[in-house]
Amino acid sequence: MTALITDSDEHRLIRESTAKIAARYGHAYYSERARTGAGLEELWGELGEAGLLGVHLPEEYGGGGAGLSELVVVLEELSAHGMPILSSVISPAICGSILAAHASPEMKRAWLPDIASGRRRMAFAVTEPDAGSNSHAITTTARSDGGGWRISGAKYFISALNEADAVLVVTRDGDLAPSASGRSPLSLFVVPINTPGLQYQPIETELVCPDKQFTLFFDDVRLDGDALIGERGKGLRQVFAGLNPERITASALSNGIGRYAVAKARDYARERTVWSTPIGAHQGIAHPLAEAHIGVELARLATARSAELFDAGQDAATAANIAKFTAAEASLKALDQAIQTHGGNGLSREYGLADLWFVARLLRTAPVSREMVLNFVAQHSLGLPNSY
Template sequence: MTGLIHDSDDHRAIRESTRAIAKKYGPQYFLERGRSGGDIDELWQDLGAAGLLGVHLPEEYGGGGGGMAEAVVIVEELAAEGLPLLIWVISPAICGSIIAAHGSEQMKRNWLPSLADGTRKMAFGLTEPDAGSNSHNVKSTARRDGDGWLISGQKYYISAIDQADAVLLIARDGDLSTDEKKKLSIFVIPTDSPGLTIQQIPTSIVSPDKQFTVFLDEVRVGPEALVGEAGSGLHQVFAGLNPERVLVGALCGGIGRYAIAKATDYARNRKVWSTPIGTHQGVSHPVAEAHINVEVARLATRLSAELSDSDSPGVGEAANIAKFAASEAALKALDQAIQVHGGNGLSHEYGLSELWFVTRLMRTAPVSREMVLNFVAQTSLGLPRSY
């Protein structure tokens, strides 16, 4: 048992296996690679070899045959050990899930085994400088060129594309779209394609998973690059967006656990005038409240994973609520852990302050808290649409 979560025997085994690999590397590995711009190839290979990257993907394509419930255990446990890996959410989860749901047989056999074993990674290209949260308004355009397409445009805040072998890119279908109705198509584009270039975005985020602007200048892809049906991308992309929200909930649940563990350990051992600071309610009560909020968010995340795995119509609402609750709880837990440590909370030695911005990012990405509130207001509560 971890907190309020009671694992099944299978989930306990997955959690223990994940924890063993995570402890081999530790939070300083993550922070050092984040500071230096280094990669996490050794960790990624170990996770792939242990079957901890493709646990949710179909067995016939090299996966574990599980679902989001199993993926949540892995992503959360990595983050709880100080390794919040955005690339796990992006490559095997978003991209792997979309390809598993909508890719051709050839595409599945080409990509899913290598995403599952970690030998290849895939980035996800949706957001643009001017489209914001309005995915209907993407301006990157794909136009027919013989039996393939030419794709031009720009993507913004694309995570970890420098590590990726390809990018799963959403573009406006220039041949099928009209002024009244935009049609989207999804393509798998190798990152070494002529005409595709990337530029790192300088940020305050300390993580091996960097952020990039992606430029596409008449990038040509063949018919094998199309995911599913041309013009059906808006529907198809939700096979990845709901898992993304579920697993951001898991990532934040793990960060929250990491922060609280650090805070409680310090409060037990740090003494002022021979008394552990944890004896003071001014220290213990805020940490206890942060723990409660994190555990509630973890329960919401677990429920959203179960609904995802059962194809429940309520998964969209549950995934959005889990992402919202977990990102809020994680940020408050991290802030409180820093406060408990006093000045030490800002020291590199304690590994807290450098997680601030990657945790803060989760209030904005992959969907902002304001858009979650719009969704809940309009969909859950039936209030008038605000946009």
């Protein structure tokens, strides 16, 4: 298909390397592992060994030394092969970016090489049952305890804890006074998954996705002093080092789903004949698919631009939010039209379309809902009063 995005030579090589690995697995592998809960260890290991998971992380800590633009290529291409992997947004993009920006050299050496290689993974815990993703309403609390820390509280809808070696947790710092606005300072910690007092339980969802969801409990969890990321009480600024990468890479997943859906529908519309005519010859099929393709390509451009701004060290918040919104909407529209193009076959497991609706729909809500994106754009782009 003709695309608006033209890869640089470097991006073309990254895309080809990713596609070569992805083609050995494909959507059937992803779907089977999602339904059985077996995990994607083989695929994850190959991606790490090829240097694709850590392509954006610093070379001195085992990464590829490139930027988020390169990670976007990797994640989009995996998704375009029917494998939108949520863990790829969480461990290398969110956690890796936060550690690379704010962790001590010792913590970077301890974690970044293994995150880049895929040998270890990290989950990210910010959302809470009564706070959602509103970091100002977090109640999970960390307090200093001699030379260490104690954490108590709970987190909700935390992805892939069962595959993680540690969790990067956002807490309210219970020892520091609130700011003049009444907001409590935040502190971030890396908590190994086997730490005493840390427990989690699965959340039953309808998602057909290898990355399961969990509630996470901190029952007076004791940590050593070196578990703290950067400076205590500065967690809000630290979290933002991961939020733009989160939105941008989530956009990449949505764009890949959109590409996958349009490509499947195009091929089916070429091959499926009714009364000796390919159904793609009918404008009732062709026009909606063309419109879906346009939407996906525009979302890809928005995502590429947001990653470009982030890599240049510029303010990428508005671009990242716009990309996330656009990509999620376009992928759902493309996927729905692909299913419609297939008729009844669109709901057949054999054709590998309908099960992706759950992840595509999740990406409309997470990692930030469309409503919160609209709030942000209304306030920061249009200058309207804050609505919350």
